Amino acid sequence: xxTYASFSKQExxxxxxxxxxxxxxxxxxxxxxxxxxxxxxxxxxxxxxxLLCPDLDxxxxxxxxxxxxxxxxxxxxxxxxxxxxxLQVKPDNIFVGGNASLQLMxxxxxxxxxxxxxxxxxxxxxxxxxxxxCPSPGYDRHFHLSLSFNMELIPVALEKDGPNMEQxxxxxxxxxxxxxxxVPKFSNPEGITYSEAVCLELARLRPAAPDFALMWxxxxxxxxxxxxxxxxxxxxxxxxxxNEDMPYMFMSTSKVTFAGNGIAVxxxxxxxxxxxxxxxxxxxxxxxxxxxxxxxxxxxxxxxAVKHMQKxxxxxxxxxEAVLSRLEKEIAPLDIAHWSKPNGGYFISFYAMPHTxxxxxxxxxxxxxxxxxxxxxxxxxxxxxxxxxxxAPSYPSLKDVELATDVLCVCIRYATLEKLLS
Amino acid sequence: xxTYASFSKQExxxxxxxxxxxxxxxxxxxxxxxxxxxxxxxxxxxxxxxLLCPDLDxxxxxxxxxxxxxxxxxxxxxxxxxxxxxLQVKPDNIFVGGNASLQLMxxxxxxxxxxxxxxxxxxxxxxxxxxxxCPSPGYDRHFHLSLSFNMELIPVALEKDGPNMEQxxxxxxxxxxxxxxxVPKFSNPEGITYSEAVCLELARLRPAAPDFALMWxxxxxxxxxxxxxxxxxxxxxxxxxxNEDMPYMFMSTSKVTFAGNGIAVxxxxxxxxxxxxxxxxxxxxxxxxxxxxxxxxxxxxxxxAVKHMQKxxxxxxxxxEAVLSRLEKEIAPLDIAHWSKPNGGYFISFYAMPHTxxxxxxxxxxxxxxxxxxxxxxxxxxxxxxxxxxxAPSYPSLKDVELATDVLCVCIRYATLEKLLS
Numbered sequence: 001x002x003t004y005a006s007f008s009k010q011e012x013x014x015x016x017x018x019x020x021x022x023x024x025x026x027x028x029x030x031x032x033x034x035x036x037x038x039x040x041x042x043x044x045x046x047x048x049x050x051l052l053c054p055d056l057d058x059x060x061x062x063x064x065x066x067x068x069x070x071x072x073x074x075x076x077x078x079x080x081x082x083x084x085x086x087l088q089v090k091p092d093n094i095f096v097g098g099n100a101s102l103q104l105m106x107x108x109x110x111x112x113x114x115x116x117x118x119x120x121x122x123x124x125x126x127x128x129x130x131x132x133x134c135p136s137p138g139y140d141r142h143f144h145l146s147l148s149f150n151m152e153l154i155p156v157a158l159e160k161d162g163p164n165m166e167q168x169x170x171x172x173x174x175x176x177x178x179x180x181x182x183v184p185k186f187s188n189p190e191g192i193t194y195s196e197a198v199c200l201e202l203a204r205l206r207p208a209a210p211d212f213a214l215m216w217x218x219x220x221x222x223x224x225x226x227x228x229x230x231x232x233x234x235x236x237x238x239x240x241x242x243n244e245d246m247p248y249m250f251m252s253t254s255k256v257t258f259a260g261n262g263i264a265v266x267x268x269x270x271x272x273x274x275x276x277x278x279x280x281x282x283x284x285x286x287x288x289x290x291x292x293x294x295x296x297x298x299x300x301x302x303x304x305a306v307k308h309m310q311k312x313x314x315x316x317x318x319x320x321e322a323v324l325s326r327l328e329k330e331i332a333p334l335d336i337a338h339w340s341k342p343n344g345g346y347f348i349s350f351y352a353m354p355h356t357x358x359x360x361x362x363x364x365x366x367x368x369x370x371x372x373x374x375x376x377x378x379x380x381x382x383x384x385x386x387x388x389x390x391x392a393p394s395y396p397s398l399k400d401v402e403l404a405t406d407v408l409c410v411c412i413r414y415a416t417l418e419k420l421l422s
Numbered sequence: 423x424x425t426y427a428s429f430s431k432q433e434x435x436x437x438x439x440x441x442x443x444x445x446x447x448x449x450x451x452x453x454x455x456x457x458x459x460x461x462x463x464x465x466x467x468x469x470x471x472x473l474l475c476p477d478l479d480x481x482x483x484x485x486x487x488x489x490x491x492x493x494x495x496x497x498x499x500x501x502x503x504x505x506x507x508x509l510q511v512k513p514d515n516i517f518v519g520g521n522a523s524l525q526l527m528x529x530x531x532x533x534x535x536x537x538x539x540x541x542x543x544x545x546x547x548x549x550x551x552x553x554x555x556c557p558s559p560g561y562d563r564h565f566h567l568s569l570s571f572n573m574e575l576i577p578v579a580l581e582k583d584g585p586n587m588e589q590x591x592x593x594x595x596x597x598x599x600x601x602x603x604x605v606p607k608f609s610n611p612e613g614i615t616y617s618e619a620v621c622l623e624l625a626r627l628r629p630a631a632p633d634f635a636l637m638w639x640x641x642x643x644x645x646x647x648x649x650x651x652x653x654x655x656x657x658x659x660x661x662x663x664x665n666e667d668m669p670y671m672f673m674s675t676s677k678v679t680f681a682g683n684g685i686a687v688x689x690x691x692x693x694x695x696x697x698x699x700x701x702x703x704x705x706x707x708x709x710x711x712x713x714x715x716x717x718x719x720x721x722x723x724x725x726x727a728v729k730h731m732q733k734x735x736x737x738x739x740x741x742x743e744a745v746l747s748r749l750e751k752e753i754a755p756l757d758i759a760h761w762s763k764p765n766g767g768y769f770i771s772f773y774a775m776p777h778t779x780x781x782x783x784x785x786x787x788x789x790x791x792x793x794x795x796x797x798x799x800x801x802x803x804x805x806x807x808x809x810x811x812x813x814a815p816s817y818p819s820l821k822d823v824e825l826a827t828d829v830l831c832v833c834i835r836y837a838t839l840e841k842l843l844s
Contacts, residue, residue, distance in 0.1 A: 037492070045482075045490040052712070053475040060467075068467040068680040070459065098520070099710045106705040114535045114547065114571060125536065125547035141707075148704035149536060258490040261712035282570035283528040285563075288521045290474070290683035291710070 003335035004420060016417040022410045023367065031368035033404040038188070038346035039395040040259055040312070047311050048257040054297045062296060067289035073097075074277045075265070079292040083265045085302040086222060087249060089235050093267045095276060097287045101252040101264040105215060106145055108248060108266070111279050112178070112211070113149060118275040119245055120211040124149075124178065133171055133180035135163035137349060137377030137388050139188040139217065142181040153379035156180075158190060162198030172207035179213035184231050186220035189349040189377050189390035191342020193229040203237035205246075214238070214247040221251050222302075222309045224344035225316045235267060244269045253295060255346070256309065263295045313344075319393040319401045323348055326402070330409040336416045339391075346394050349377075354385040356415040361389065363411040369404050425757035426842060438839040444832045445789065453790035455826040460610070460768030461817040462681055462734070469733050470679040476719045484718060489711035496699045497687070501714040505687045507724040508644060509671060511657050515689045517698060519709045523674040523686040527637060528567055530670060530688070533701050534600070534633070535571060540697040541667055542633040546571075546600065555593055555602035557585035559771060559799030559810050561610040561639065564603040575801035578602075580612055584620030594629035601635035606653050608642035611771040611799050611812035613764020615651040625659035627668070636660070636669040643673050644724075644731045646766035647738045657689060666691045675717060677768070678731065685717045735766075741815040741823045745770055748824070752831035758838045761813075768816050771799075776807040778837040783811065785833040791826050 007015065060068050063077045075083075075096025084091040097104055111117070113124045124130050130151045134143055135158040146153055154171060157164040163182070171177050182202075184194040194202075202214060216234050234247045245268070253262035268276075299305045324341060327350070331337050340349040352360055357374035364371050372390045375383040391408070393401045429437065482490050485499045497505075497518025506513040519526055533539070535546045546552050552573045556565055557580040568575055576593060579586040585604070593599050604624075606616040616624075624636060638656050656669045667690070675684035690698075721727045746763060749772070753759050761772040774782055779796035786793050794812045797805040813830070815823045 039492050042488060042491075045488065048490075049478075049482075052478075052716075056471075056474075060471075066464060066467065068470075068683065069464075070461050070676070070681040100706050100708075103706040110532050110536055110705075114532055123547065125545065141704075145704050148701065254492070258712055259492040260708045261490065261710045279570065282563075282567050283532075284522050284525040286522075286682045288683045288710070288713070290680055291713075294474075 001333035003333070004416060005335060009421070012417055012421055016414070016421065019410055019413045019417060023363070023414055026407050026410065027367045029368075031403070031407065033368060033396060033400055033407065034370040035392050035396070035401075035404050035408070036370050036372045037395065038255075038392045040255055041315065041395050041397070043315050044312050044394070045258060047308065048298065051257050051294050051298045054294060060293065062289070062293045065289070067293040070285050072289060073281060073284065073286045074273070076289060076292055078296045079263065082296055082299060082301065083251070083263070084267075086305055087218065087251060087265075087267050088233055089249070089267045092270050093235060093273060094265055095268070095273050096263060096265050096292060097280065098264050099252075099261055099288070099291070100254060101217070101219065101250040101266070102141055102145070104264050104266050105142075105217070105250055107280075108213070108276065109145065109149060111276065112213070115279055117211040117213065118272055127176065129176045131174065131177045133163075133168060133177060134379045135180070135182060136379060137189055137383070137390070138181060139183055140376045142215070142217070143379050146181070155379050158187070158192070160192055162192070162194035165198060165201045168202075169205065172205055172209075172212060175208040177207065178209050178211065179215055181215050181217065183217045183219060184234070185218060185229060186223060186342055186345025188219065188345065189347035189388075191340045191345050191347060191349060194231055196232050199232045199234060199237055203234065203241045203243060205243065212246060216247050216249040218249050218251045219255070220345040222306055223255060223312070223346070224309070225313050225320055226343045229343055235269070239269070245272055248272065253299070255312070256305065257295065257298065261291070263291060316394055318398050320348065322398060322401045323391055323393050323405045326405040326409055331412055334413070334416075337412060346392055348391040348393065350389040350391055351387045352389060352412060353416050353419055354387045356419050357383065357386045357389050359415040359418065360408075360411045363414055364408060367407060369407045371408075423755040425755070426838060427757060431843070434839055434843055438836070438843065441832055441835045441839060445785070445836055448829050448832065449789045451790075453825070453829065455790060455818060455822055455829065456792040457814050457818070457823075457826050457830070458792050458794045459817065460677070460814045462677055463737065463817050463819070465737050466734050466816070467680060469730065470720065473679050473716050473720045476716060482715065484711070484715045487711070489715040492707050494711060495703060495706065495708045496695070498711060498714055500718045501685065504718055504721060504723065505673070505685070506689075508727055509640065509673060509687075509689050510655055511671070511689045514692050515657060515695060516687055517690070517695045518685060518687050518714060519702065520686045521674075521683055521710070521713070522676060523639065523641065523672040523688070524563055524567070526686050526688050527564070527639070527672055529702075530635070530698065531567065531571060533698065534635070537701055539633040539635065540694055549598065551598045553596065553599045555585075555590060555599060556801045557602070557604060558801060559611055559805070559812070560603060561605055562798045564637070564639070565801045568603070577801050580609070580614070582614055584614070584616035587620060587623045590624075591627065594627055594631075594634060597630040599629065600631050600633065601637055603637050603639065605639045605641060606656070607640060607651060608645060608764055608767025610641065610767065611769035611810075613762045613767050613769060613771060616653055618654050621654045621656060621659055625656065625663045625665055627665065634668060638669050638671040640671050640673045641677070642767040644728055645677060645734070645768070646731070647735050647742055648765045651765055657691070661691070667694055670694065675721070677734070678727065679717065679720065683713070685713060738816055740820050742770065744820060744824045745813055745815050745827045748827040748831055753834055756835070756838075759834060768814055770813040770815065772811040772813055773809045774811060774834060775838050775841055776809045778841050779805065779808045779811050781837040781840065782830075782833050785836055786830060789829060791829045793830075
């Protein structure tokens, strides 16, 4: 196989004819495939069916508390211990709340606006401008959350070992820069893990804003698919470097047990946990302790949780392999694109030839393959190169992932040839 | 038995000696009793143990949706139908979210501050002053929620048929008055139900603020203990009177199934529901659909839910009777106090001789009976007469309620005699 760059114009035209004919064949199949969102598959969800219907011999008591009644905000001792173990922090650093970590992130930002964070001089609603750093490509919901508060988003290059620290150090000198969105492990969508050096540099930042928030979305902390990767304990690193109140680490069990019916937690300094707990005391009498109880009984401890995640990995692995092997076979020899080969998380990040991503997504949609819109992984939905496509292979069946990737490969070739011929 | 008013000074002194001796006897018992919060008892919670462990033949499908996975914000069709039936509104008026109605109320107010409500000219955080009307005595958590946003609370007299409408009509002429807290049925702590006339007058209000929020906390909508009482459909009344976007009705199943693990909903105009749903889309991918599924399977429909509530009533009734019969026998003849005789809800509201409530609570605490702090039912914790005490008989066992009321009666006599002799 020759690379497209070495094709003559006539060879390209001939190839486009072949590709169009393949594309039409897929069109005739009236497919309905979806590689858009990082959702667990039904098989993965089945792994946690035992979550409901626990052995009820203990009469709904956890730590001596009847979990069916009111009270205990921020997590029962056993729940805080379980998540402290999973995140490798201390139980006093843990705040347990709600069914989704996105909600905890939103509520933290909302409280920053209405009341201010612990070290804020005034509520963010009383500031003229709030800016947030966005390592990109990144998680679209982080960006949309920020935009919903009219924040100004500042893209920062995300490199193989984490965000570009030179850029960040310069940017945090402005007091209007109030935080940064990080997915430090198996990042969404790149699948990269921040290096120790980058984590240390983040911990050593000296932001002008005293209430600068290091939003550390540890969504994939125990979510390896191939090999595990490790990140330093950011709470400890920041404390050692005089930034104890800077990091807020988030996780949930949405991709461990049931999506949207998990336990969400954040870990931060004891001071931050106390401060947020006090404010949350006006918001709720408590989150669902029944769900805490079910999760503590089901997941037990870190070791057991990690073992449970290996069952997820066994289901996810062939799907990742199906995408990667097809890209390797169909696209790599043409030398027209590159993509991530992540060890964990939920995504493969694909970089098409510049200015073809939107067209590839359009071509896929037309024959019944839904993809995350091109640009969605960038602030303001704007990929400067129109190149990145996020591939989420977790939800469809293996057969559908295979077929979907075949379709995708044809659409990549189609759009690339169009571009080369234009 | 003579009334205290007809006692001579010497008779009062003799009576105080007798009462002090009774009080000491209770002190010797080293009691640990609690009439503070409106919590369901373990027996009531047992009524819903079947909530977990449902028949799983349907493979976790509700309305064709796998409730274990992400998606569907604001409630599945079956959940919205169930709560529309219970609240006697339309499913399109229902927003299902979270485990606690307090959180929905908080989130609504928080969004008013950060983004504004549907008809706001600007976010409330950009207004100089926000005032809220507080029919009093009322629910302490409503008042504290408002105070946490630095609102100015304006007490409004709560009468037998609802809040004083003359006061309210005058107050809403100020554009800074942005809302009112109402518990329209079996109100906390009075146990009164708003009359049709009051509801109509509320619906006909012409507040200066275009985004005035009628916070309609229908916490006790199906929570009769003796006889049911009915309120008009406030959504309909408001719509008919040109105030479609004014009311936000709240309820949860915290006192139907499990406290803090219920389903919380609000009902409002379709426009408001759409507006809040759009903003909530940045906050969460969805609330727990597993809990929706469990509740829909368990409660089934309004009729079945009401039947379930009759089992609660059967447990609550003897406890209310124990308090009421003791007050009737021990306190009524002395003509020193009055109290509510509610048909439902969770509280008995007791009015001691002015300027004795705090002392009564203090005396009770000293011999091991915890009561809600005097004044807690008023804005700023300030009961102008230091008279109101909220009695919550639901949680302790019947025997404990009986003993606690005996203690309370002695403390009432003690504090009243002290006051009369002072």
